[in-house]
Structures are given as structure tokens and as C-alpha cells.
Amino acid sequence: MAKITPFKAVRPTRDKVSLVASRSYQSYTQAQREARLDNNPFSFLHIVNPGYKYAREITGVERYTLVKNRYLEFKEENIFIQDETPSFYMYKIVDRDKQVFHGIVAAASAEDYENNIIKKHEDTIEYKEIVFKDYLKTVGFNTEPVLLTYPDNKTINSIFNKMENERAEYEFTTTFRDTHYLWKIDDKETIKTIQDEFQNMETIYIADGHHRTSSSYLLSKDLKEKNSEHNGTEAYNYFMTFLIPESELKIHEFNRLVKDLNGLTKEEFLIKLDASFKIENRGIIPYKPTQKHHFSMYLDGEFYSLSLRKVNHSFSNSLDALDAQLLYNTILQPILGIEDLRNDTRINYLNGKKDIINLKSNIDNGDFAVGFGMVPVTIEEMKQLADDGLKMPPKSTYIEPKLRSGVTIYEF
The missing domain is CATH 3.30.1760 (Conserved hypothetical protein from pyrococcus furiosus pfu- 392566-001, domain 2)
Structure with a gap:
């Protein structure tokens, strides 16, 4: 049974979300990064590239500490605010080709990953897991949801349909001409319905983000061992995910x-x-x-x-x-x-x-x-490999959707 839980997301204010949201750092050319850093003081790139402020490259633990400092500055300046109640977040993307993606941003259980309820299909590299685990431990937050996929579910789809009739908390279009929407789900009855539907699922699958998942799991183990009062409810027992129905997953070769x-x-x-x-x-x-x-x-x-x-x-x-x-x-x-x-x-x-x-x-x-x-690999092939406990060669799939960094942030 898959366990997901709502959380109090740290998010940009409505008026600044389009300025804050960024693609992954590696997806920009150097010229593109510099243009955004020069002209947009609200870009999330300022947080993940803190050395730009000092006009030099900063790496390792020093960089991690500065990332945390920049993040705290964004909170102190009220660019970021934290929700008062634990919530799920319905996220919708309509890309330039009119492909539509719906999903739920939620916290998934690291224990489910350990117990193979959350299944993987791709190998990970140990040193990358450790590097990202140490990064997470220092900064204390995660802003890149792991993409998980689940069998299409009529009850969850009906919630999506209902939410779309309400005004979105966010609606913004990127320079890639993708339009992003976010709705906050804080109604207790709806939250319970969503949780119950996932608890009825024997397995869900990692679509994209194997290293992030593994690093979050390793972090949960570290913090659990160091916490003499561990009770299983701590935020580090979970990691941020974007759960999307299988029929909407787009797999490229x-x-x-x-x-x-x-x-x-x-x-x-x-x-x-x-x-x-x-x-x-x-x-x-x-x-x-x-x-x-x-x-x-x-x-x-x-x-x-x-x-x-x-x-x-x-x-x-x-x-x-x-x-x-x-x-x-x-x-x-x-x-x-x-x-x-x-x-x-x-x-x-x-x-x-x-x-x-x-x-x-x-x-x-x-x-x-x-x-x-x-x-391209099919969703059926991907699931079969995961069910068989086998791993694809590296770079076997390029999977969409790709969420923007800085829209929802998970603290632990």
C-alpha cells in the first residue's frame, strides 16, 4: 500500500511565482543563466548558484551553506511563504504542443522506497547519491519533486476535474510557452480520499528522479539513526513527489x-x-x-x-x-x-x-x-523491468513532464 501525506509547502507569493520558477540548473547554457541572474533578482537560480553574488565558482560544503543562506534570505524578504496547513497540491501543465499533464504534489514515504512499494527501473551511481544526500542535509529543503506514476484512477481524476473549475492559486506561462497551474488541496475530506486511493495501490513507480529518491532515502536513514526520539512522523521520513497517472506520462527515447x-x-x-x-x-x-x-x-x-x-x-x-x-x-x-x-x-x-x-x-x-x-520505451516495458527487479541502461528514457524548481519546496 502506497503511503503519501500532505505537507506545508514553502511557495512563492502569487505575484512572483513566474519570476521565481526556473528550469533545472543544468538545462541552461552559461549565457542563459547569466542573463537570468543579471536581470531577474527573484529567480530561483540565485539560490542554487550563490557564488554568482561573489563573481566566483563555489563548490562543496561552502556552496551548500550559501545555498541555505540565499534560501533563508528569500524567506526573510517574503518572496517565499509557508502554508499554515498540510496540503496536497494539484499541478497541471499544458505544453506548447497542447499536451496536458495533471498530478499531485505530495510527500511520499522513504520506507515505501526501501520496501519496494515505490519501484525503480534504473541504476544509480553511489557517489551521486551521497553528494546529493549531503547537499540535502546541509540546506534542509528539497525543491525538485521526484516524478512518480500510478495506474489511472477515476476517483482521483474526478478530483482533478472538480479542482479545474476553481480559480488556480498559480497560473503562469514560461518562455518555452508551457502554462503551469497549481491548486492547493487542504480540505480534510479530499485529502483523506486521495490518501485512501493510494493506500489501495500495491505499487507505484519512479518515472524520473532515481538519484533524488535514493538520496532522500539515505538521508532519512542518517537522520533516523541520529534522532534518539525518532517516531516516524518526522518530515525526513518523506520526500517530495509529483504523482501523475500513467496515461499522461510522456516517454521519449x-x-x-x-x-x-x-x-x-x-x-x-x-x-x-x-x-x-x-x-x-x-x-x-x-x-x-x-x-x-x-x-x-x-x-x-x-x-x-x-x-x-x-x-x-x-x-x-x-x-x-x-x-x-x-x-x-x-x-x-x-x-x-x-x-x-x-x-x-x-x-x-x-x-x-x-x-x-x-x-x-x-x-x-x-x-x-x-x-x-x-x-521510446513504453510504460509497460518500464513497469515490467521494475517488477522483475531489473535496471535499464543509463539514458534509456527522457520523461515528461518537467516541473519548475522553486514552485513548491519541502522542508525537513
Whole structure:
């Protein structure tokens, strides 16, 4: 049974939310970050990049402390206020393509993560978990909800429909032309209804945010061990999440780019591919695959379609049948010599939201020798892997929606 709980969010005032809200720090170019920091004193980027105030790069524990200081300044200046009553928050995004996402911002149980009620499908890197755990411990808040997904639920959907008839607490449009809405849910009966529906769910799944989830779990363990009066109700026993129905989750693929052909000529490389794939030269016409076990390839100014010769392949589990793993098993590792998908500098990843021409451009400019495109993972594949206790290769999914930082903040 999945346990979620309301919390007293720290939030921007209504008049400043559009100024505060920001994308993730890494998604901006340096020029974009500097423009926002120069021209917008309310941007959440001032909190996560506190060294900008001193015109120097600050890292490690010193940075964490300054992040906390900037955050406290935002609270002291009443840019941020904290709700007086524990609440859920209904969040809606309508993107520029008119895709609509609805969900609930809530606190989920770290114990549910430990007990595999909250299931994962992707490996994490230990040092990243520890770094983010130490960051959270120092700053004392989290502003990036983990994206969780659950089976579509008529009762919860009816609450969404009802809330949409009321005035939103927030409504703002970003420069990406996505419109964001937030409603506060503080009615006790509605809160209980939502909690009851989730308690009837045996499992929910991490869609995006495996490292954040793991770090929050490690933090809860640390603080629990140090608290002699621990009773299970403390805020550190939970972490902030955005729970979205499975039907609204948008999963894009990650395409692969490789810097060289591992010492092979183009002809030698194609001959090696022929052992596992039927190869068709598509010329200069962009090609994007439309079914599992088919890949697109861009090499030396031309597109190719690669379709798996199934007579030579059998799949022993759900991971082997995953296209990202299949590409690794048949091409990346045995032919191109890439062993470590996380750390090998010869491989890079391009999310599938960017079109196939973007992949072509990265190769035409000489940065890479060959690129591979694939179809997106389905929600059914993602859940099956999690149920089987298996983990996808890194960068197997690029998942939407992406929430803005600084809209709801969870303190512990």
C-alpha cells in the first residue's frame, strides 16, 4: 500500500511565482543563466548558484551553506511563504504542443522506497547519491519533486476535474510557452480520499528522479539513526513527489552518438553489423524507426535502417528485449568497444525530443562518427523491468513532464 501525506509547502507569493520558477540548473547554457541572474533578482537560480553574488565558482560544503543562506534570505524578504496547513497540491501543465499533464504534489514515504512499494527501473551511481544526500542535509529543503506514476484512477481524476473549475492559486506561462497551474488541496475530506486511493495501490513507480529518491532515502536513514526520539512522523521520513497517472506520462527515447568506429573502416563496420541486422541504405532522407528492435543509423552523410535478424536472437528476460540493451549487446559493446555506458567518453546521449536532424548535425560537424536512433520505451516495458527487479541502461528514457524548481519546496 502506497503511503503519501500532505505537507506545508514553502511557495512563492502569487505575484512572483513566474519570476521565481526556473528550469533545472543544468538545462541552461552559461549565457542563459547569466542573463537570468543579471536581470531577474527573484529567480530561483540565485539560490542554487550563490557564488554568482561573489563573481566566483563555489563548490562543496561552502556552496551548500550559501545555498541555505540565499534560501533563508528569500524567506526573510517574503518572496517565499509557508502554508499554515498540510496540503496536497494539484499541478497541471499544458505544453506548447497542447499536451496536458495533471498530478499531485505530495510527500511520499522513504520506507515505501526501501520496501519496494515505490519501484525503480534504473541504476544509480553511489557517489551521486551521497553528494546529493549531503547537499540535502546541509540546506534542509528539497525543491525538485521526484516524478512518480500510478495506474489511472477515476476517483482521483474526478478530483482533478472538480479542482479545474476553481480559480488556480498559480497560473503562469514560461518562455518555452508551457502554462503551469497549481491548486492547493487542504480540505480534510479530499485529502483523506486521495490518501485512501493510494493506500489501495500495491505499487507505484519512479518515472524520473532515481538519484533524488535514493538520496532522500539515505538521508532519512542518517537522520533516523541520529534522532534518539525518532517516531516516524518526522518530515525526513518523506520526500517530495509529483504523482501523475500513467496515461499522461510522456516517454521519449535517448539516441546514442559515438565518437569513432573503434578503428574500423565504414565498410568493415557495416559488414560486422550485417551479422545481426538487415541493413537498408536510406540515403539523405531522414529515417526514424517506428517499431521495437528496429534502429536508425546515421553514418558518413547517410541514413540507414537496421532491423534485427530475430532468427539469431532470443531474449531471456525483459532487459534483454529492451532496445537500449539490445543496441549495447549487438553493436556498442562487441563492435564499437564501449564497455561502460556511464563513464566511457566516446559515447554521448541526445534525448529524442530533439528531432533526428539534431543527431545528424552532431555527426556532420565532426564531433561524432555514428549515431543511432530508437523507438521510446513504453510504460509497460518500464513497469515490467521494475517488477522483475531489473535496471535499464543509463539514458534509456527522457520523461515528461518537467516541473519548475522553486514552485513548491519541502522542508525537513
